[in-house]
Amino acid sequence: MTALAHVSPESKARKFDIASVRADFPILRRLVHEQPLTYLDTAASAQKPQSVIDVIKNQYENEYANVHRGAYWLSETLTTKYEDARESVRAFLNAKSDKEIIFTKGATESINLVASSFGRSLKVGDEIVITGLEHHSNIVPWQMLRNQCGVELKVAPVTDDGDVTLDSISKLLSPKTKLVAVAHVSNALGTVLPIKDIAKLAHDAGARILIDGCQGIVHEDVDVQDMDCDFYAFSGHKLYGPNGIGVLYGKEDILEEMPPYQGGGEMISTVTFDHSEWAELPAKFEAGTPPIVPAVGLGEAIRYVSAFDAASVSAHEKALLAYGTEQLQAVEGVTLIGTAERKTAVLSFVLEGAHPHDLATILDRCGVCVRAGHHCAQPLMDRFGVSATVRASFGLYNTQDEVDVLIEALGRAREILC
Amino acid sequence: MQPDGQDQDLLSLYQSIILDHGKSPRNTGRVERHDCSSEGRNPLCGDRVTVTAALDESDILTDLKFDAKGCAISIASASMMTEAAKGLTTDEVQRISDAVRILCIEKFSGEDINGFLGETLSARLESLRALSGVRQFPTRAKCALLPWQTLMACIQGNSTASTER
Numbered sequence: 298m299t300a301l302a303h304v305s306p307e308s309k310a311r312k313f314d315i316a317s318v319r320a321d322f323p324i325l326r327r328l329v330h331e332q333p334l335t336y337l338d339t340a341a342s343a344q345k346p347q348s349v350i351d352v353i354k355n356q357y358e359n360e361y362a363n364v365h366r367g368a369y370w371l372s373e374t375l376t377t378k379y380e381d382a383r384e385s386v387r388a389f390l391n392a393k394s395d396k397e398i399i400f401t402k403g404a405t406e407s408i409n410l411v412a413s414s415f416g417r418s419l420k421v422g423d424e425i426v427i428t429g430l431e432h433h434s435n436i437v438p439w440q441m442l443r444n445q446c447g448v449e450l451k452v453a454p455v456t457d458d459g460d461v462t463l464d465s466i467s468k469l470l471s472p473k474t475k476l477v478a479v480a481h482v483s484n485a486l487g488t489v490l491p492i493k494d495i496a497k498l499a500h501d502a503g504a505r506i507l508i509d510g511c512q513g514i515v516h517e518d519v520d521v522q523d524m525d526c527d528f529y530a531f532s533g534h535k536l537y538g539p540n541g542i543g544v545l546y547g548k549e550d551i552l553e554e555m556p557p558y559q560g561g562g563e564m565i566s567t568v569t570f571d572h573s574e575w576a577e578l579p580a581k582f583e584a585g586t587p588p589i590v591p592a593v594g595l596g597e598a599i600r601y602v603s604a605f606d607a608a609s610v611s612a613h614e615k616a617l618l619a620y621g622t623e624q625l626q627a628v629e630g631v632t633l634i635g636t637a638e639r640k641t642a643v644l645s646f647v648l649e650g651a652h653p654h655d656l657a658t659i660l661d662r663c664g665v666c667v668r669a670g671h672h673c674a675q676p677l678m679d680r681f682g683v684s685a686t687v688r689a690s691f692g693l694y695n696t697q698d699e700v701d702v703l704i705e706a707l708g709r710a711r712e713i714l715c
Numbered sequence: 716m717q718p719d720g721q722d723q724d725l726l727s728l729y730q731s732i733i734l735d736h737g738k739s740p741r742n743t744g745r746v747e748r749h750d751c752s753s754e755g756r757n758p759l760c761g762d763r764v765t766v767t768a769a770l771d772e773s774d775i776l777t778d779l780k781f782d783a784k785g786c787a788i789s790i791a792s793a794s795m796m797t798e799a800a801k802g803l804t805t806d807e808v809q810r811i812s813d814a815v816r817i818l819c820i821e822k823f824s825g826e827d828i829n830g831f832l833g834e835t836l837s838a839r840l841e842s843l844r845a846l847s848g849v850r851q852f853p854t855r856a857k858c859a860l861l862p863w864q865t866l867m868a869c870i871q872g873n874s875t876a877s878t879e880r
Binding site for chain 1: 722724725726728729734738759760761762763784785786787788852854855858
């Protein structure tokens with residue numbers, strides 16, 4: 298069963314029609330440098346459909362108040378919407394309970410929450426296993442924890458095609474392993490990791506597993522019960538939702554054991570100068586006024602993506618990947634980095650004789666937005682002996698024609714630079 | 716596929732002198748007997764440049780080399796920098812560096828800069844004027860300036876430099 302199926306089992310799926318999908322995203326109608334916008338940076342942040350924009354605007358115009366505070370209609374109404382958004386996330390992930398859905402300001406905060414709170418139970422000599430393709434946000438919090446309490450960090454190597462084998466992870470696991478923290482999908486290369494199998498390995502070793510789902514939540518079916526993960530972290534803005542909102546899913550019994558992450562309002566049940574008692578989940582982890590408007594916006598984004606038949610979206614993105622791969626490999630001097638068998642629609646590449654930054658500048662003038670740089674994955678760049686790549690990443694609104702625009706713009710870049 | 720104005724910006728950014736220095740940089744490597752060295756980084760993109768320099772007792776830059784991983788703009792800037800700065804006093808290098816910053820970021824004309832530098836130093840700026848193409852590309856000004864920030868850090872005895880400081 299797919300994650301999308303949990304949300305609206307009775308409603309009829311919307312037919313995936315690319316023209317009508319594109320019409321949902323107002324920004325796609327604008328020009329950049331007098332050229333049609335060709336947005337190929339969805340892995341960094343996705344564009345927003347009109348319905349998400351409307352929901353955000355309407356909250357500020359008609360519905361805004363603080364949540365969980367006011368004994369008045371406006372606050373109660375928005376509180377209901379905020380909690381409905383939590384329920385939408387729960388259903389999208391197929392979590393057991395909405396106590397397991399913590400709103401954060403982004404995936405980075407979600408991971409830092411686990412490092413700060415779950416991390417407090419770790420001691421000198423305990424080990425954390427990550428992989429060589431992690432984003433900095435799934436490396437640095439563990440390094441900080443290592444510096445704080447003396448845990449060891451072990452890194453599973455990346456293969457030449459940009460994958461991580463189960464065997465290489467298995468070799469690092471031991472009774473000392475307390476946590477395995479891995480990306481569902483590599484942001485820099487698009488590689489999809491076999492997280493269900495990795496979760497099983499981790500659990501067999503007696504460790505917990507955290508999945509950085511920033512890219513996975515967008516392109517893969519996510520069912521946290523089926524994959525049996527302990528933590529799943531993602532950001533709203535990559536899922537066609539607003540920025541400033543993220544989610545940490547955690548299994549209820551584990552979250553219950555963990556101490557609070559930040560102290561403040563909302564996360565307490567009683568406070569005296571001598572002593573405070575924590576609120577129940579999920580409030581225990583949501584100190585302060587939460588990102589109310591972005592959370593409700595995320596709920597709408599989930600409604601938007603869930604309306605489509607998941608298989609047709611996936612087929613569309615797979616076709617883009619296949620076409621883009623074929624076209625890009627035909628360009629003289631291009632080397633594609635990340636050619637794993639299972640990957641999402643991400644094309645990370647270098648062009649001989651041209652630095653990624655110079656390429657990105659020229660592509661930009663052709664209206665093409667790509668990411669050039671290390672993609673917050675410097676160790677992965679080191680692994681492939683490059684300081685940067687160009688990354689074209691695709692979302693549900695991209696077309697094969699846009700691949701052609703990219704290829705044509707690369708031709709222009711070659712004329713200028715090479 | 717390009718309207719002329721857009722293309723003109725690109726062609727002024729990637730002038731032949733920039734591409735020439737970008738592809739065949741001069742004075743690369745390390746000065747063996749150097750008096751100072753500094754490593755500059757652009758944390759946003761991971762580019763880096765190392766500058767090593769030798770100074771004599773009158774504070775004249777007698778030798779200067781760089782080693783870099785970066786884009787055409789940063790490599791060209793570093794390469795032209797080594798040619799422009801060699802033989803100058805550290806004070807003169809500071810003034811040239813300020814002039815390059817003005818070229819890349821601020822809206823002063825060539826005449827303004829000549830006035831600021833004086834005749835002798837203005838002549839040193841010659842090829843560096845090509846860097847002013849980055850004015851139309853604000854994110855790329857950091858690429859052009861990283862080698863200069865690194866050289867100034869080097870002269871001032873700082874072992875690191877960053878575009879984000």
